[in-house]
Amino acid sequence: MRPIPVILLLGLLASPLWAETLTLSPTTLTEWKAIYGQVDTRDRVPGRARIGGIVDSLMVTEGDQVEAGQPLAVITDDKLQFQIDALNSRLDALNSQLATARADLERGRQLLDRGVITTQRFDALQTQVDVLEGEIAGTESEKLVVERQIEEGRVLAPEAGIILNVPVSRGSVITPGEAVAEIGGGGVFMRLAIPERFSAALAEGDTIQIEGADGLQEGRLAKLYPLITGGRLQADIEVEGLDARFIGRRVPVRLPVGEREALLVPESAVSQTGGLDFVTIEDHGQPLRHVVVLGQEIIHDGAVWREVLSGLEPGDIVVTGNE
CATH class of the missing domain: 2.40.50.100 (RNA polymerase II/Efflux pump adaptor protein, barrel-sandwich hybrid domain)
Structure with missing residues (x-):
């Protein structure tokens, strides 16, 4: 076995034992407010009785x-059918009178041609026919009204x-x-009652997160109503594929109510010893472990990150992986 040159050995010892690093810089995070939304239909229209x-x-x-x-x-209203029966009987009587009046009018025309009756008498017979025809037309109109009510x-x-x-x-x-x-028609949407102190932080078109059985689902803030009632602002959210089986169902919703700056490190950069959390940083080319206080886990750019509350500063070079 050939001996390793001293210069090469010293180079290996002096080289850093890590390959991946990350320079810390503040990341803008969205502040979320958890409330409950209610599944509702766009329209609620009563089917009303007209009679x-x-x-x-x-x-x-x-x-x-x-x-x-x-x-x-x-x-159904039995009185309407009684009215129809009464109008039918009245029409039968009027039609009988009209038939008699028309027969009298025809005889009167023949007598008028022979000079037996005067023109005034013939006009009276014609008037009687016209009156009966008008009464029949009015009665038929009354019958149509009652039939329409039944319909x-x-x-x-x-x-x-x-x-x-x-x-x-x-x-x-x-x-x-x-x-x-x-x-309930017009499709379904999510309706919210938002505390009024968050009203200034919201705008139509904002992305809303809905917590479902399959994880977080995104929706769009479609409308903010101008009237605040009881300290609550009403808003509507459009959600694609919202389950419409149960109207009135309450669903957890997260609203974007602000932004803040935070220092984030990858989950792989955090280690634990003796119940304390450590993050390794590069200090003048050497690794140095710092005790940190961590916050919540945050999904950022599709990866899991940890928020650092204290122990690190912007500009620190965090070691995220070893060779």
Whole structure:
């Protein structure tokens, strides 16, 4: 075995035993505020009754998906059918009188041609026919109105969506304008009630983090409402692929409410001895271990970093890996 030259041996001893270093500099971090958001539909539209009566049929229940114009319930009022029967009887009587009046008018025309009756008498017969025809037309219009009211007993969905609430049951007495069902439509979004002290730090278009079963999911702050109620600012968040099965479900949300500067070191640069955390820095070409106080783990640029609260300063060269 050939001996190692002294000069080469001294060079190996003097060379640093690390290959990767990092010069510390402050990193801008986003401050997050954890609150709860609520899954909601964009629109909440009631399907209202247009006539009063009794709920004869109820076609939907909570959780059903409906299309615009789909029947929700049928309301009946027996008085309307009685009115139809009365108007039909009146029309029968008027038609009989009209038939008689037209026959009298035809005989009167023949008598007028022979000079038996006067023109005034013939005009009276014509007037009687015109009056009966007008009464029949008015009665038929009244019948159309009642028939239209019966048709309006069908309560239709004002828009497509999911049935959120059905406050009535079959056989219930209902008044005009009363809601038969509440429909949530227009898609779903996240609605927040934000403490007013954070209102100045938020802007439409900000990225919001939602904590789900599959980890963090990002959303966009779509709208900030100008009215603050009870110290809370209302805001809407658009989230792609938001679960719409349960409306009103509360979900943890993180809001960006500010920024701060922090010193970050990679997780690989931290070691522990005797319950203390150490980070190795390069000091005049030599490794030097510093005791540090670490903060929380932070995901930065897709990697795990540790925030250094004390023990290091900007400009320190941190050893992140050995040869």
